[in-house]
Each structure stands twice: as C-alpha cells, then as structure tokens.
Amino acid sequence: MPELPEVEVVRRGLVSWVLGRTITGVDVVDPRSVRRHALGPEDFAGNLEGATVLDIVRRGKFLWMPLQEAGAVAGEDAEPPKVALMAHLGMSGQLLMQDNAEPDEKHLKVRLWLSPRDGMPGQLRFVDQRIFGGLFVTSLVPTDDAGPGGLAEKPLPLIAEEAAHIARDPLDPHFSFGDFYRRLRSRKTGLKRALLDQGLVSGIGNIYADEALWRAKLHYARPTDTLRRAEAERVLTAAREVMLDALEAGGTSFDSLYVNVNGASGYFERSLDAYGREGEQCRRCAASGIVSLMRRDMFMNRSSYTCPVCQPRPRNGRW
Incomplete structure (x- = not known):
C-alpha cells in the first residue's frame, strides 16, 4: 500500500x-x-x-x-x-x-x-x-x-x-504535537496501533511506523498511556525524518506498482532499517559491537519488525 x-x-x-x-x-x-x-x-x-x-x-x-x-x-x-x-x-x-x-x-x-x-x-x-x-x-x-x-x-x-475525518500528518506545517500527545495519552492501546490510526495522526502506514519506532528505540506494544512527552516527541520526530528521507529517495518501491508520474520507482527500500529485515543484524546494535538479529511478529494481520535488544518489549505491553 x-x-x-x-x-x-x-x-x-x-x-x-x-x-x-x-x-x-x-x-x-x-x-x-x-x-x-x-x-x-x-x-x-x-x-x-x-x-x-x-x-x-x-x-x-x-x-x-x-x-x-x-x-x-x-x-x-x-x-x-x-x-x-x-x-x-x-x-x-x-x-x-x-x-x-x-x-x-x-x-x-x-x-x-x-x-x-x-x-x-x-x-x-x-x-x-x-x-x-x-x-x-x-x-x-x-x-x-x-x-x-x-x-x-x-x-x-x-x-x-x-x-475531513482524518487528522493532520507529521509533515503538515499545521500539525499540533500538543493535541496529538493529549489524545495519545488518553488512549489505552499500543503505540503502533495509535500511529496507524488515521484519526489521530495521518499518513503513517505499516512500513514507516516500523522505521520510526526503530529510530526512536521504542517497541510497537508500548502502552500509549505510559508514554512520556519526550518519548512521544522522539517517535514523531523519527516519523517525520524517515518520511523526509523516503521523499528524497522517491519513496519506497518493492515492485513496479509504486511509481511517480513519470513511471520511475523510488529506492528508499534499500535504506530500510527495520521493515522486512527479519533475521538480519540490527544496524544500530552492530555499530556498537552487539549481535542482535531483527525479529518479525504478527501484528494486525500484518508484520512488525523490531530489534529485541534496542527495542525491548515492555513488560506491560499487551498489543
């Protein structure tokens, strides 16, 4: 998608x-x-x-x-x-x-x-x-x-x-972090589920949610009502940065279906740190000399990719 x-x-x-x-x-x-x-x-x-x-x-x-x-x-x-x-x-x-x-x-x-x-x-x-x-x-x-x-x-x-029913996205100059954080904390759900809720923040799909969570060192099952403001800012900043990086690369193209108006594919897929990297070495951990293989979990009939070392699953994570 x-x-x-x-x-x-x-x-x-x-x-x-x-x-x-x-x-x-x-x-x-x-x-x-x-x-x-x-x-x-x-x-x-x-x-x-x-x-x-x-x-x-x-x-x-x-x-x-x-x-x-x-x-x-x-x-x-x-x-x-x-x-x-x-x-x-x-x-x-x-x-x-x-x-x-x-x-x-x-x-x-x-x-x-x-x-x-x-x-x-x-x-x-x-x-x-x-x-x-x-x-x-x-x-x-x-x-x-x-x-x-x-x-x-x-x-x-x-x-x-x-x-009209969807929220503003992280690249929108009129996006309000304060409103986002207030509504995020009022929910009892997992962080990735919240990021995928287009009524809370729009534009973040499965791929970029995994990438943003990896950059922010947060697990997808982290309960939103326990999220500190600095952590919420970190994941929103990561989402904004990963999408801007993807824009520079023309988007993420896994096959010929995803192209621009001239028919050219994007190449951000080559730069993904989390999504689709099951069994591969976590790049951040590798840079610190730690051996940690990315894992894949089933999530909402899709997949989530995380590092078990730098994105540990929270003890009270239910999602």
Whole structure:
C-alpha cells in the first residue's frame, strides 16, 4: 500500500505537470475505477470536461485536485472551488503522464486529456492492476480548524469531504504535537496501533511506523498511556525524518506498482532499517559491537519488525 511519501511524490509530480491545465476530455476505460462516483461514469466525465486544475492537495495518504468549473470566473474575482477530483491509489493505483501517441498500459482505467503546454505530455492516465483504487469528483468543505486542508501550493481552508475525518500528518506545517500527545495519552492501546490510526495522526502506514519506532528505540506494544512527552516527541520526530528521507529517495518501491508520474520507482527500500529485515543484524546494535538479529511478529494481520535488544518489549505491553 502506498504511504505518505509515495503519495507526496505523486503530488509533487502532478504540481509540475498538471497544475493550471484544463481537462479537455475524459475516457473511462473501466467503470469500476469510478465506482465511488455515485452518479456514474457519464456524470464523472461531465463534471471534469472543461474544468481547470487549481491545485494539488494532500493530507496523509489522501490526494485531491480542486477544480475551477468550466465557465467560472477566473483570477482574483474567482469564487473558492466547490469540487475536486479525488484520487484514491489503493494498493496499485498509478497516475502517469503520457504523450498522446504512447500505447495504452495493460491496466489503464481512466484517461484525462489535458490542454496543451509546451514540452509536456497531453494525457494523465490512471492505471490500476488490482482495482482497489479509483477516481471520483467530491465536494470541498470547510476545515474544522479553519486551517489549510492539507499540503498544497496555494493552501485554502477547504478539504475534500471524504478526507475531513482524518487528522493532520507529521509533515503538515499545521500539525499540533500538543493535541496529538493529549489524545495519545488518553488512549489505552499500543503505540503502533495509535500511529496507524488515521484519526489521530495521518499518513503513517505499516512500513514507516516500523522505521520510526526503530529510530526512536521504542517497541510497537508500548502502552500509549505510559508514554512520556519526550518519548512521544522522539517517535514523531523519527516519523517525520524517515518520511523526509523516503521523499528524497522517491519513496519506497518493492515492485513496479509504486511509481511517480513519470513511471520511475523510488529506492528508499534499500535504506530500510527495520521493515522486512527479519533475521538480519540490527544496524544500530552492530555499530556498537552487539549481535542482535531483527525479529518479525504478527501484528494486525500484518508484520512488525523490531530489534529485541534496542527495542525491548515492555513488560506491560499487551498489543
């Protein structure tokens, strides 16, 4: 599943290639990929044709493009956007920029034609092998805290309706550590479960939770109601740092499904310290001359990777 850094890599690519362009045509190749648009493929296309992409916004792993509807007044007198094109990447969704002459991808689901711009491809294609993702048009609603909806080029206090329930992510300038820590301490759960709760802090998935916990020297089963403020700051700082490192590397790509808008894979997988390293030497312990092999535990139908020496399981860890 793509996590925050992978989605942010896509957002930045869309800013470079799609921002400010008008959608001149829509081809729904597979209606299953617009199934979240309740009124169907024809209404989906009708909402997009002639609309201009005003921005590319991300909160956590949610991504949307506010639209200026066809015929609306542009410039300083323009009204705030009312709708957005939302992209849910699911497990294998890709947004790819392609020239008009390029052959269709095997799993092409939706094609958007874009207004011409010198040196830029003319199509934005949604490709999805497993069909868990999709595109749909959604309403924009005011944010609860009157702050920007998410990371954007021209932030507005609006958020896609389907993303309104999720918390801000650690890379959001408006993220409040104080609010996060207060809510974290009020819960009786394990630390990793809390980090994966998108209503508490968004954007942290299984891979980056393991990496952040390893960097912070904390075990995934640490009860949240025992966490000291300095420890909570340590794990949030670690989460922020590991995601920034992943962004520099273009994200984490375990196979050809996770790519940017140009089809290039990220290479942060080579730098993972915890995730997927079962039976391998803990790098931190090795640097101190200690032999400690990373272990893998089943966790919420997934896996957690820890070092038994520098991330000891708490005696009262129940999760």
